[in-house]
Amino acid sequence: MRIKDFLHSATALNNISVKGWVRTKRDSKKFSFLEINDGSSLKGIQVVVDESVPGYDQLPATSTGASVNITGKLVESPGQGQQWEVHATEFQLLGTCPDDYPLQKKGHSPEFLRSIAHLRPRTNLFGAAFRLRSRISYAVHRFFQEQDFVHVHTPIITASDCEGAGELFRVTTLHGDIDKQSAEKDFFAKKTFLTVSGQLEAETFACGLGNVYTFGPTFRAENSNTTRHAAEFWMIEPEMAFTDLQGDIDMAEKFVQAMVRAALDECGEDLAFFNQFVDKGLLQRLEAVANAPFERMSYEDAVNALKNSGKTFDHPVEFGVNLQSEHERYLTEELLKCPVTVFNYPKEIKPFYMRLNDDNRTVTAMDLLVPGIGELIGGSQREERLDVLIGNMKKHDLNLADYSWYSDLRKYGTVEHAGFGLGFERLLMFLSGIQNIRDVIPFARTPGHAEF
Template sequence: MKIVSIKDIFKKKVLINSIIQIQGWIKNKRNSKSNLLFIDIYDGSCVNTLQVIVNKNLLIDDEDNEIIKSTPGCSVSVQGKLIYSLNVEQKFEMHVNKIKVVGWIQNPDSYPMSSKKHSMEHLRNFAHLRPRTNIIGCISRIRSSVFYSIHKFFYKNNYYWVSSPIITSLNAEGAGDMFSVQYSKNNDKKKKFYKNFFGKEVFLTVSGQLSIEAYACALSKVYTLGPIFRAENSNTSRHLSEFWMLEAELAFSNLKNIIEVVQKMLKYIISFILKNNTNDLLFFEKNFNDNIIDKLENFLENKIKKINYKDAIKILQDNKIIKTDSSYLDIELNLEHEKFLVDKYFKKTVIIQNYPKNFKPFYMRINNDKKTVSAFDVLFPQIGEIIGGSQREERILYLDKRIHELNLNINDYQWYRELRFYGTVPHAGFGLGLERLIMYITGIKNIKDVIPFPRTPKNANF
């Protein structure tokens, strides 16, 4: 018996009137006066359910009769004939020949993923079960497509994927708190933790950038995609302690080149989602009254606005968002400023470039004015910063000066500095926070809802 997915049924890849088998979970179940049982089955392959119709008079063995006692959430295996439905609200249905309960809900009254609508806060308490809901299912499929489209984009453009280390002795950002890595011995009854496994103190990485810069200086075009960790005690709707980051580096390039790559990549990802996750996007439109598809199509059709940091500050000052006439070199953008620029002033995605050097890390290339760096941030409506990048400082004297200015230990960066001794090249790169991009695509307001198992201060429960 051929096992098919519900997704393939709705994509019309399965022949009508054929005998097929599906496997999934009960979403809803209802009886009719005509001794028929109507069951909606989902298998996670798409947002659609398939209605299967069981004639209770044909339930002849014990396995078949178990379906009478089944409840939403039970897993089932169903065989039957696929036909077009006479119900205008659905395209297909299955007339069941055989149905078997595979896994039971042990206590239906306490099952936390019942058919009723649940709040996102409720679902976060059951991160292991929430993928069974339509909303988390849609988010998960879109998330999968985003990751796939990234790999596809870079492969098509001749980039090489490099697996950057998760354990590191180096703070790539040069500032900020990091998670220390310790170990304990299995036979240590007192649960002592030790730091000297690697012979030095090591941390969970905050970025793979410095590592892949080394590979960019040999393979020319590289990227990495993996989890990174930030020990910020910030429990907002925009922050996670563990999240996924795409980072890319391009040799023989400058700020202009890398911004072009970013724009092409974003349009490729959005286009891919529109083509391959239409039903998931329609679910968000239907349930949240948000014109998500129009928003994404407008993103593809319109050019991203590019402005200099100096001009962004002037706009904010002219509109009284910033109430000081201080030099742009002394004013750091915050979330309120970013939201005004993208949500109210330009009403579109904005790229801000050439930031004051005092607000950026040591590795960004100093501009000719000696006051700014060749850096950029990509700001999205409703979200804020999603991407940050720059041309990297390839000149050893400038790099060393910045390391000293920021009071960093130059010895910690010796291998990174050596890249400037041995065949240095101009190069540029960026980092993209995957969860924030998924928030923009789906319209989800809290970053904790777009990652399978969120890690935040006081929360690592699953």
């Protein structure tokens, strides 16, 4: 049993063992109070160690951060502030914690804790963040598995650039100036990279297994320094055969709502903590998202709404331009005050694989925007017509031979299909209110940073 179980115990218990780290110690003359946390929950448990307890002589050396093993009994607490406490019958100091331990009893800034990322799992904030991450990771699989989606492990090393998805990390075993050497001499006998998306490979499985999803690491060598970007992040990419854009949007909205519901239902204590210390409006916002339908708006309507907003934007809005952060923020945070899916973007600003609409000027792209984050999901119905796809690839200067396996999906038994990509860390930011992506991933990889 762990501390979480003791805190929720229905009865007093004899002969229990508590192993964990000391958060704080309060000494009396003849006994000490310890608050012990083992990571199983936000709350720790209070332990009372009387001077008669074997091991009491180790208490002076037991400071904040020390690891301990306590044998004792769980009893109702006579003090205020907790239902249960542990009366030690034996105290064992496992590991001392010298006074240069950087974590104090008081709060620290996330920036400082980032610099000691190896110790931050011991804090309330990051304990909560990474418990949430784990629960939601499980909820992702549960959501898709319960609907008979097949989980596909798409390759990490790839030779294909999923067009337009940012800079790639080169993977090579060559030494010296690699650009001056023939790629044929490299390990894979061609230029290879870390994946920027599993979408193209996922499509091959969707066009065979029906509904599939990927959930794995993704790498972008983009030199971007923002609160929403990491060079290594985890992406969820469902891909569905016999599905059009509407079905894609339906699934995206259903997915986001299910994740919000999972967080509310399964991480209540941690969410309450975020609501108190990170984002006062979090719970209210999540409840609203879980219960109300999302807005949908075509790109053209969005552009018109922005034009008629009466607001002056730093970047002017016109049909044909990408929506800027300020535009997305206005739509989701001011105009609609809820998540909104914008669809049917101009074809010029979107990748080759998106299906051309009958108007011949827009494609079936969709972006799901949420308050506070901006773009959470990007997806589309894929171009299933071979001739149109080939034409697009030519327009985008792609080497048709490199993508023959991809166009084969249209050559042999093509079907309409659609999918989307969702940055897992952005979802966690949305669910926790945590403002910086570096605080929802265990060890952030960003330009100039690969510590730990």
